[in-house]
Amino acid sequence: MSVSVVWFKRDLRVSDHPALVEAIKGPYPVICIFNLEPERLDRADVDPIHIEWELDCLTELRSSLESIGGALQFNFGQVTEQLSLLHETYDIKHLYSNEETGLQWSWDRDKSVATWCSAHDVEFTEFPTNGVIRKLGTRDHWKKHRDARVSAEQVNAPMSMDSPKGFTSNEIHSMERLGLKPRLLFERPLPGEKAALNVLYSFLDERGRTYRKDMSSPKTGWDACSRLSPYLAAGCITIRQILHHTRRKQKKVKVNPRSKENLGWTSSLSSFQSRLAWHCHFIQRLESEATMDVIALNPELDGHLAREMNAERYAVWSQGKTGWPFFDACMRSLIATGWINFRMRAMLQSVASYTLWLPWTDTGLHLARCFLDYEPGIHWSQVHMQSGVTGINSIRAYSVLKQSTDQDPDGDFIRTWVEELRDLPKEHIHEPWLMSDEQQKNFNCIIGEDYPSPIVDEKTARKEGVSKSYSAKSKPESKQRSLVVYDVHGSRKRR
Template sequence: MAVDTALIWFRRDLRLHDNSVLVDAARAEALLPVYCFDPREYGTADFGGPDSFRYEKTGGHRAQFRRESVTDLRDSLRAAGSDLLVAHGRPETVLPALVSTTDADAVFFQTLPTSEERTTERAVTARLREEGVAVHRLWTHTLVHLADLPTPYTDIDDTFTPFRKRVESSSTTRDPLDVPTLPPLPSATSSIERATFETLPSLSTLGVEDPPVDERRSLDFDGGESAGRDRLAAYLWDRDCLRVYKETRNGLLGADYSSKFSPWLNEGCLSPRFVNVEVDRYEAERVANDSTYWLLFELLWRDFFQFQFLKHGNRFFARGGIRNRTDIEWRTDGEAETAFGRWAAGETGVPFVDAIMRELNRTGFVSNRGRQNAASFLANNLRVDWRWGAAYFETQLVDYDPCSNYGNWAYIAGVGNDSRDRYFDVVKQAKQYDEQATYVTHWLPELAALPPETVHEPWRLSPDEQTQYGVELGVDYPRPVVDVEASYEKLR
């Protein structure tokens, strides 16, 4: 069916390369690209459901990254002879109004798997169909396309390894799509205020505080397709880091211990299929080994959670998770709130956990190893409702993705995609992955005078040792929020 005038609504697909929504929309005679800063994605909100609580939806790190990504998308569209209209409003209100202004007969957009995004999609679709406008929703953000799964998504295994093996043996990854030639803007666009093409809402307008800037950060996460492709090229080709990815991925400090592609993947500035093609090229031109495979393995983990949320829906957001566990006694009293506050602030008195949380708060990013340990400590040692922690990560993470974030938290809390109880011995982990306490003292300089062998368990210091090293527990650094050793007894 020929389309005279179309709108493309960009969501978490902020790129021109390998964007099937853009390719299909570009077949129209005229095309208006649109991005909406939906006010429901910012400010405080109720988590919803039983045992609800209030939390902040999008913090400064991700809001700034997203704003930079939208700016970069607009620049790229302009370089391609088009433009981007930026609105601050609900899509189900903004898009029908623009359809009326431009007399558009079709709207194209990305479909996403979780409930909030799909609720918005349904509202948009209902409004547009009332006006007789065709709606085209496309799946764009996984390595393996939804239609190419070996079974319907409703039948995929709830454990990763069987899912991975079936996908690797039975599915293929589609080739990335080229950037299409873009049609002109609709003629009626001239009646729209030019400010909507020139001005993006500020963080303060969105109700978000500016993020802190900390020179101790591992990497500058600049938003946008251009920065994402630059990071991919630097990691693979300029610094040749991929060949040792499997050996370094559990690192804690530095720019290149891991790929750090996740912020650009999650906002759609990088296509996972494009990453896959670049890895294939790297294997052909440089080396193919466990590390090159492991990066694609991690992309399949990302896919797994996308399809899991499509399968299970809101069950993932329940305290008992998809396993509907009722046997865990979660603390939700005033003491739990105090413990959560100390955890969020990086003041638990357990240095490895505190360093992780302080890095998260200051930079919006922390290693996967760090995320697992911080999550395990809150959910398993403190027995604070795991969703409080997942929601806090939602606020703080520059690379937040609802499926990966809540899926991984549920997994660690024992209510998600693994029948085994998952917990981390955070002291043992600290000694294994931060043997010289370099990471901990990087983020907790108040402990820098301690010998490395004592840093991870300062509560064992005698009063004389505290005086000797100038670290008084309860004054210079907190006493533990819980008896660490005893807190493992209920888990064993």
């Protein structure tokens, strides 16, 4: 029997899914497959939280497909081998999938699928789904292309589909069957496409009102940020869908922006839309440089920086035991929940790269494993930026003390995540190492015993890191490369 196949990857939804809709429009019954490559389980940037999230979103997708007459085949193995097996039973005429921008391994996988298709006389069509433009040369006209893409009409979810007779869904592997130990996250979001829409609605109905003002603190950001990132990473929702609803809200607000009901929304919606544009801007970088997890955009500059692994520093940084309360609270909260707001992510990375002088490759991997929303294009671009290895961004090294007093002045966030400091009053919570012996006794926290002494003097080490970074950035080879980096990757908003 001749069939079309839809290959789901990081696009676990039925709405705004061009590959699915085009396959259904075609002349053949449709088989949907999802393929988990065994090598992914061993990758250093993958954590059990990612696989479990994917499997749970996949279960939701399977129900959605079944509700319109479809079925989903889950495969665990190399995708070309699985396609060959399927081809023994069905005559695959056409393979449909959405474009994915990933690291080198996913490019290699997609190329091997294209080769398999041409060897087996199977037509292979891929569809773009966001503002990332394949084979883009310079950045000069990128914004125009991106805006057109994300403003285009959404592709409606299909109402029904025709599967080959007798083709039914199989069981999706459990974590246990994959040999993985789940790592439970505190208040993990609900999986799937419907949950993604509910999160978007709750943001646009109320939570997002204070987005602009509250996004920078890890306390207020938990509710005020959209929290859509894990859904975007698994493809349960698209940027186009989010923008569509956001613009509708914006139109409503514009009618009477000063009314009590619309208070706060104008600036929050505008900030939110800028971030949605950054999403595609950064993934576009990975689209042109698939090795960003191992090679800096400006390798000459990175070479001059010559950061070195230091096992002790890496251990305390990655576990949230540096002795800097606010930093430790942020890292521990991230490990426990799988999410933290942008400002604090930037601080975690910048402390690793500037203050502790650790290699961004290793620290970037740790953060990738911690983020439930790990999106390689955004992640590695940000890791490069916050480590000063692009040559085109300003050097920004965050002071933990400043962030601590600005974002958590009373120390509530610190007390929530750093148990050892729960009895400390506001005056000592940001710099507990300054307490006298008597105060340490009174507040049940002996520095160096109950809670670590600071791993290094933060201010001195940060300043030293910044100074070395300026010196590396000013070398002629670094500057020369920066011109190329700007041409290919630089935002054209500001020169």
